[in-house]
Amino acid sequence: xxxxxxxxxxxxxxxxxxxxxxxxxxxxxxxxxxxxxxxxxxxxxxxxxxxxxxxxxxxxxxxxxxxxxxxxxx
Numbered sequence: 735x736x737x738x739x740x741x742x743x744x745x746x747x748x749x750x751x752x753x754x755x756x757x758x759x760x761x762x763x764x765x766x767x768x769x770x771x772x773x774x775x776x777x778x779x780x781x782x783x784x785x786x787x788x789x790x791x792x793x794x795x796x797x798x799x800x801x802x803x804x805x806x807x808x
Contacts, residue, residue: 746774748798752790
């Protein structure tokens with residue numbers, strides 16, 4: 735089972751990926767406390783998660799909690 739730190743890491747990593755692909759700044763996405771978001775330590779409410787998903791154009795914000803598995807060349 736993932737602990738809270740892991741969940742925040744996954745969430746903020748995914749937000750960062752979507753943010754970069756949309757060409758948005760951290761300030762445009764989170765509005766404040768950018769260093770904590772950038773460092774993947776910021777706590778968020780469900781309301782803020784929904785707001786971030788809307789800014790990123792994501793309908794189902796559960797995708798922000800899915801761990802990205804990087805493929806390796808073998």
